[in-house]
Amino acid sequence: MTRLFEPTGCKVDLSTGAMGNATGSYQKRFRDLDGLYADAAAFEAMCATWGERIVYEVSEFRPTEQSGDLIFGVTRMAPGKVGDEYFMTRGHIHKQADRPEIYYGQKGHGLMLMESPEGEVRILPVEAQTVCYVPPFWIHRSINVGEDDLVMLFCYPADSGQDYEIIARSGGMRSRVVAGDGGWKEVDNPDWRPRDAKLISALYGQQSRTVPA
Numbered sequence: 001m002t003r004l005f006e007p008t009g010c011k012v013d014l015s016t017g018a019m020g021n022a023t024g025s026y027q028k029r030f031r032d033l034d035g036l037y038a039d040a041a042a043f044e045a046m047c048a049t050w051g052e053r054i055v056y057e058v059s060e061f062r063p064t065e066q067s068g069d070l071i072f073g074v075t076r077m078a079p080g081k082v083g084d085e086y087f088m089t090r091g092h093i094h095k096q097a098d099r100p101e102i103y104y105g106q107k108g109h110g111l112m113l114m115e116s117p118e119g120e121v122r123i124l125p126v127e128a129q130t131v132c133y134v135p136p137f138w139i140h141r142s143i144n145v146g147e148d149d150l151v152m153l154f155c156y157p158a159d160s161g162q163d164y165e166i167i168a169r170s171g172g173m174r175s176r177v178v179a180g181d182g183g184w185k186e187v188d189n190p191d192w193r194p195r196d197a198k199l200i201s202a203l204y205g206q207q208s209r210t211v212p213a
């Protein structure tokens with residue numbers, strides 16, 4: 001028999017980036033992000049003052065993890081840089097890689113850095129009143145390129161899951177976002193290694209990809 005879930009409204013507090021009625025939340029401290037940034041020495045040096053500080057936090061509403069349902073929530077990211085590289089989330093691909101995600105910027109200036117299994121890179125802005133669609137199969141990571149908190153809402157299929165290893169296995173994402181003249185710029189990550197054909201086809205599962213000529 002079908003049991004109805006109780007409809008729920010969640011108020012977003014823009015000053016704290018918290019979402020009311022959340023069913024869960026987690027916080028990432030600076031020291032949790034060891035290995036993410038290109039400049040390991042700068043990371044090490046910042047640990048003394050930044051180590052215990054919260055650099056991003058997520059409050060979410062997870063009604064169920066059943067297919068057809070949705071998980072949504074709010075991420076707040078602090079501004080900052082490690083060396084010249086802007087603060088970012090760990091980034092992931094969905095464990096069920098064909099699951100998409102929507103982000104809606106609420107406050108601040110962010111970017112969504114996306115990478116396809118084959119290594120194509122796309123960068124889209126995430127700022128107030130901007131919707132960012134992350135299609136199925138794209139690895140995604142948020143970056144705060146502003147001087148204030150970045151607050152954004154996200155929503156994705158409840159059975160997506162997250163795979164955080166895919167980025168580490170390739171030596172990081174293919175591009176890094178660093179401070180440039182008067183703004184941000186994208187630079188190549190020299191440590192990046194392409195994924196092999198076997199892993200790529202495993203990600204696409206039974207589907208085959210049509211790459212436009």
Ligand SMILES: O=P(O)(O)OC[C@H]1O[C@H](O)[C@H](O)[C@@H](O)[C@@H]1O
Nearest residue numbers: 058074075089090091092154155
């Ligand atoms: O999960 P991370 O890559 O650390 O990113 C932090 C959060 O970013 C977004 O808001 C995602 O939708 C969340 O599911 C994710 O947990």
Ligand SMILES: [Fe+2]
Nearest residue numbers: 092101140156
């Ligand atoms: Fe995601």
